[in-house]
Amino acid sequence: MTAKLVLSLNGAVLREYPLNRERTTIGRRPENDIHIDNLAVSGQHALVITILNDSFLEDLGSTNGTYVNGRLVKKHALQHGDTIAIGKHELRYINEQASTHDSDFDKTMIIRPGMVTQPAVAARHGGAAAALAERPTSTIHPQPAAAQRTVAAVPAEAPAPAAPPPAPQSDVQLPLARVQVLNGPAVGKELELRKALTTLGKPGVQVAVITRRVHGYFITQVEGPGPLVNGQAIGAQAHPLLENDVIELAGVKMEFSFID
């Protein structure tokens, strides 16, 4: 059974909305899936992302906020029975079929990648695969007890001002970064980190590498004492580099930064 949101005002039920698409928008503007015509509600107030049996609520930077069970939330994984309050309106989340913990036999499934702008959940169940694979619409398929791996799409990040940056995808290149020397004879010199692995330092004295990974740039000690990042030793593991971090290696200080 499809999960749904039940809209009510002052205890009186107004309408039910089945969560049968990947993105269900809530707001004052008429184009919203759940249209609440009240000034306390922002034009684009919130978004519910539904993936298989689970739904996720995200406030889209609304003026008056989104509350779940009395608590102000930006992002929230909905649980059966949750009450979402938007202005004076309430939306109750009903999901009788929420994923249970008794899912040991569920095999891994594939969620169809890539189609960020074209929501398409397609499930491949058991051997009977292809029929559901290329649906253009965003129908949610119930997850059978012993599902094989499935292919589906993860919806796009909402284009809201308060939305965080989209989830990292390796086909979206990490922004280029650089290090700039802050002291010594080479002061001002810049090195763009164009390579997947950039070696810094003096061989035989102190060497570190900066590696480019999906989630960012990481510095790792390779030879000699570990480099300092913002004056702190980094230890044996790769250490994530953040904007304006200062790396100190063999007496040379360098600042890490992203290029735009």
Added chain:
Amino acid sequence: MAGVTDVGRRRDHNEDTIVTDAGLGLAVLADGMGGYKGGEVASALAANVLVEEVRRKLRWQEVAAVDEQTGYTRASLLIRDAISRANDSIYRTAHEQPHCQGMGTTLVSLLFYDNRLSVGHVGDSRLYRVRGGEIEQLTVDHSLIQELVDRGFYTPEQARRHVQKNLVTRAVGVDPTVTADLQEEPVLPGDIYLACSDGLSDLVEDGDIHLTLTQYGANLSEAAQRLVELANARGGTDNVSVILIRALRPFPAHHRSPWRMKVLHWFT
């Protein structure tokens, strides 16, 4: 190098494939899925294509040379192209063979050369590294739960407990093309690399993996076996595969020495 793959306790067949080739400095772990027996076909195809491509195209003289355009070494690009080739092969087979419909596979592939490691990664199989008494996950899962963590709906801790773990957002062979995550890492003597399928990482926490490697690390075969036993003891709900690799000593790409001959001795 040591590798173990096991059907687990709840499945009737093993859809994982592992291949290690110390001569090439190559290790591949694939966790297949979908279709009637399609999973094992997909993972085997992926592993075979990877090994074949690397064997055929690896040029030791230039493997560490960096491509200007992408910033990756030849080795990394070789891995990327081989994964692409594997994708074609699986995708085509899936459309030609009815019993393979909908099949795909995860993939972690490691290529060691010149004190360096190139990693190609698709799906929720993982690569860990133990160095300096700490364990670090080097790959980031292509899974729904990871996406939800990235987007702030869950903390990693909540994600561990979450039920819908088994949704993979990227796999080899399900679409006409696939994008592999490529990564290059410096390799230091003493490093232990662990590639595993989700049959291990879903059931055994990082800390316990690390503890097992600390206890049994002197003998990688035994350590791999212990990890599989640990997963099985905790339910063995999926096929479990583990590859363990230890770098024994530096393996720089000296110009004249045929380091290919030596690579065999660099790993256990």
